[in-house]
Amino acid sequence: MQGSGSKPYLLKNSGGVYSCSCPAWRNQSIAIEKRTCKHLRKLRGDAAEETRTGGALPQRPVKSSGTEDGEGEEASGPPLLLAESWDNAADLSDWWMSEKLDGVRAYWDGKQFLSRQGNLYHAPDWFVEGLPSEPLDGELWIDRKKFQRTVSIVRRQDKNDLWNEVRFLVFDAPAATGGFEDRLAYLKDALAKGAAKFARQHPHERCKSLDALRAELTRVETLGGEGLMLRQPGSKYVAGRSATLLKVKTFHDAEAIVVGHQAGAGRHKGRLGALLVRLPDGTDFAIGTGFSDRERENPPAIGAAVTFRYQELSDAGVPRFPSWVAVRHDVPVTEAKTVPARKPLASTPVTIVGNTKPATKPRYFEFVEGNSSKFWEVSQAGSTMTTRWGRIGSAGQSKAKVFADEQAATSAINDLVEEKTGQGYTERPR
Secondary structure, rough: OOOOOOOOOOOOEEOOOOOOHHHHOOOOOOOOOOOHHHHHHHHHHHHHHHHOOOOOOOOEEEOOOOHHHHHHOOOOOOEEHHHHHHHOOOOOOOEEEEEEEOOOOEEEEEOOEEEEEEEOOOOHHHHHHHOOOEEEEEEOOOOOOOHHHHHHHHEEEEOHHHHHOOOOEEEEEOOOOOOHHHHHHHHHHHHHHHHHOOEEOOOOOOOOOOOHHHHHHHHHHHHOOEEEEEEOOOOOOOEEEEEEEEOOOOEEEEEEEEEEEEEEHHHHHOEEEEEEEHHHHHHHHEEEEOOOOHHHHHOOOOOOOEEEEEOEEEEOOOOOOEEEEEOOOOOOOOOOOOOOOOOOOOOOOOEEEOOOOOOOOEEEEEEEEEEEEEEEEEEOOOOOOEEEEEEOOOEEEEEEOOOHHHHHHHHHHEEEEEEEOOOOOOOEOO
């Protein structure tokens, strides 16, 4: 069967065990009789493959429009309820309050865990034992300030014993009927009936007043928590963003120096996409949200001191969830001899001035098969992900993408690494 490369893939049936020569089939860390791929599914059909492998098939990836080599494919995710931010004004008295978990969002579809993007989490059988056959919405979580550790475990495909550290904290039942209170009661009964060892219901309590809300927020943040989630009484579970679910977090203000501009894309094409800034300790990161259209058309000069808002610092000292506030007019612009004068928006995706200190070391991968000899590289600086790809031995092409925060960039990188290794790319030292 013809694939994406010049050489067609070979599909075989040996005594009822189907195989394919494509990298996606070869690199799965499960028994060969359980493996499948898009080529086998195209040949035999989803129903036949699900019956043969004895389980639900991963969701088909949906290729986004305008993707380039190195950007990968985006999967269609499950119908999750997403939160909006509290405006600090609405009265949330009597709403249901719970701690906002710093883990990995996971949708249990009755057979398997799926990420927000629709990617499969390869949880061991003993981890999911006892979970109901109905959908559950929750978080794969280890502890406060253990996000990176959680990601490193749940992104693996070998179903290893490290999952013993993880718990599935369930906060809603998307398919259950009734309002939120009814679904909480359903969760209590469903989890107790199945006696799932690694799952438990995430606790909720009524918010008595605004003062009580702020006191609980202070308590959670003092313990290292991320913030609070507030759920409207009697509300239904709906897919997409809803004002019936609000996130409440405390943000801090700080100053940084502008060191570059990143050109915008989409509706921001031709103007600022993100500011590349530097903290006094030399940490570089990007600010991509909070700008008005006028500010994007006339961004602050390189060397200007600016104020931004953030939630907390990552383990690497990079501000999380940075958002633009304003130019600090009371702080002199850095001398030209140390920071060059302002440059216009670059035609290439990223322009950085001065000596930058990337937050992570680039990860380099190669794919060699037949006449194909390609490399792919990815690195991260704060909320900016940079990919580079091309033929081995060439300079290749590069592209940078700014996400809403560092966590989103890390998640995107993990997804791309998983996809590339599934396609047959092998990580190499540089």
